[in-house]
Amino acid sequence: MPLDHTVGSITVTALVDGVGPFFQPREEAFPDATAGQWAEADRRDPDTVGPDGRWRLPFRCFALRAGDGPVTLVDAGIGPADAPAASWAPVPGRLPAELAAAGIDPADVRTVVLTHLHSDHVGWAGPLFPNAEHLLQRAELDALALFHPELPARLVGPLRAAGRLRVLDGDTDLTPGVRVLSTPGHTPGHQSVLVDSGEDRLLVTGDLLVHAVQLVDPGLAYAHEVDPATARESRTELLRAVAARGPAVLATPHLGVPFTILPAG
Numbered sequence: 001m002p003l004d005h006t007v008g009s010i011t012v013t014a015l016v017d018g019v020g021p022f023f024q025p026r027e028e029a030f031p032d033a034t035a036g037q038w039a040e041a042d043r044r045d046p047d048t049v050g051p052d053g054r055w056r057l058p059f060r061c062f063a064l065r066a067g068d069g070p071v072t073l074v075d076a077g078i079g080p081a082d083a084p085a086a087s088w089a090p091v092p093g094r095l096p097a098e099l100a101a102a103g104i105d106p107a108d109v110r111t112v113v114l115t116h117l118h119s120d121h122v123g124w125a126g127p128l129f130p131n132a133e134h135l136l137q138r139a140e141l142d143a144l145a146l147f148h149p150e151l152p153a154r155l156v157g158p159l160r161a162a163g164r165l166r167v168l169d170g171d172t173d174l175t176p177g178v179r180v181l182s183t184p185g186h187t188p189g190h191q192s193v194l195v196d197s198g199e200d201r202l203l204v205t206g207d208l209l210v211h212a213v214q215l216v217d218p219g220l221a222y223a224h225e226v227d228p229a230t231a232r233e234s235r236t237e238l239l240r241a242v243a244a245r246g247p248a249v250l251a252t253p254h255l256g257v258p259f260t261i262l263p264a265g
């Protein structure tokens with residue numbers, strides 16, 4: 001059963017599209033992490049390290065909904081058997097079944113926020129959500145050549161032709177209490193989503209944060225960031241700004257549990 005977390009009037013539901021091993025040793029993915037930092041990361045998030053010491057990660061999306069109103073989905077998972085992520089991720093994903101288990105009809109999804117264009121975040125975008133506008137930062141679309149070669153013909157072109165692509169320039173309010181935040185660095189136009197009820201706050205990080213070792217030290221670079229210095233600045237600044245207002249919740253695609261407390265700081 002998908003897990004929920006409620007922020008004010010908005011229910012945030014975690015949807016697991018798949019779980020599988022990462023394609024390289026985690027020590028190569030985070031070359032600067034020390035043995036002590038790995039030990040602390042594994043203590044905080046024991047489910048993402050296998051008995052062989054390999055990184056084993058879930059691939060999650062999050063649904064945001066007030067009551068039985070329209071649904072906003074953040075990210076679209078690894079996708080079906082023939083998705084661009086097929087070369088490395090455990091396709092086919094199970095998002096359609098997860099949505100059904102959560103009582104969400106894909107036709108009720110009106111907005112899909114794609115945090116970025118990596119193949120494990122766009123798999124079900126487009127056809128599964130016929131009534132949804134898909135939101136991307138302009139900087140991400142301007143860098144389309146960085147991503148899977150099928151994306152223009154398979155996703156971006158059809159969305160644009162159907163009038164279902166909405167291009168954002170930086171931070172943007174979506175609905176009351178839901179705001180898209182520009183968090184570049186992992187990719188040129190990476191974005192995250194902040195759900196803010198005034199009292200409670202939840203940040204859907206996207207790949208601003210991919211592993212608990214980056215909670216141990218948010219300054220740690222990840223080898224697959226297009227601009228590690230900018231990614232580090234986005235991560236440290238946003239986590240600091242969110243924590244400055246009190247404890248908050250992080251909703252992450254790849255940590256072992258979907259919701260992690262960010263202590264006040």
Ligand SMILES: [Zn+2]
Pocket residue numbers: 118120121207253254
């Ligand atoms: Zn990812």
